[in-house]
Amino acid sequence: MNTPTQNFEQPTSFEFTPEVMDMAKAHIAKYPADRQASAVMPLLDLAQRQHDGWLPRAAMDYVADFLGMPRIEAYEVATFYTMYNLEPVGKHHVQVCTNLPCWLRGSDQIVEAAKRNLGVEMGETTDDGLFTLSSMECLGACVNAPMMQINDDYYEDLDETVTESILTELRHGQTPKTGSQIDRKSCEPIGGLTSLNSDAGGD
Ligand code: FES
Structure with missing residues (x-):
């Protein structure tokens, strides 16, 4: 944008x-x-x-x-800077990261899920003014790829189902869960800590 x-x-x-x-x-x-x-x-x-x-x-x-x-x-x-919008955007600015790490982790499917749910193409705003869909380069959360930013919130570890569910919740005025959608803590490895872990014999 x-x-x-x-x-x-x-x-x-x-x-x-x-x-x-x-x-x-x-x-x-x-x-x-x-x-x-x-x-x-x-x-x-x-x-x-x-x-x-x-x-x-x-x-x-x-x-x-x-x-x-x-x-x-x-x-x-x-x-x-893409954080500045030089034209009007919807109430929810959906910014899907399509940069390399997110792409390798399935951002193409996230983009398709967003387009399908919102009924718009990239760069477009829904007729009701609720959503604008944009493609972004790295948003700095690659470790939990694929991800999207909506206004000030990050939604990470996405798949198609979760992406559509987040957008549907927003459409209904609800507040979807932010951060990792698979409940990993921060950016820890998906399989849990492998170092600095007393259970694993570390110091
Ligand atoms: S590549 Fe998507 S957050 Fe970095």
């Missing part, structure tokens, strides 16, 4: 709400006084969250002006 299109309306203005402004100032305070531009990523993220999950150009301009940096530099950040 990092390629802007023009078939939707761009708002002409944007500004932080007072509540978001407080959060923005807290981020800026982490950096030296003349280095406030270092806060561009969290501020773009705040702007996106305030604006229904996507970043209009007016929001990028606002953040750049607020930080006293060239607007082009804010565009460069927003167009580089």
Whole structure:
């Protein structure tokens, strides 16, 4: 979702709400006084969250002006990272990792299950505005591949059935279980600990 299109309306203005402004100032305070531009990523993220999950150009301009940096530099950040959506997305942004480790572990089947359940192709949003389906490169959870990210949550160790079940639960307003779907703890080996395990004779 990092390629802007023009078939939707761009708002002409944007500004932080007072509540978001407080959060923005807290981020800026982490950096030296003349280095406030270092806060561009969290501020773009705040702007996106305030604006229904996507970043209009007016929001990028606002953040750049607020930080006293060239607007082009804010565009460069927003167009580089896939975490920023430059066009509207559904309430649930379903991002299936299709990078190599996830692909080797069956991401093609996860993609097909998501398409089947949602009735959309990659890059599309469902007619009810609930879901947008996207393909992502590595999301950093390869050890529990295949996986997908939906908004701020990771769903790992997926198969087709579990993928469809997660999407159906979300459609019904429920809260599916996050993390590993096969109940492994964090990213431990599927077969259990093999080292640093007193039962296995380790120290
Ligand atoms: S390859 Fe999918 S999370 Fe890294």
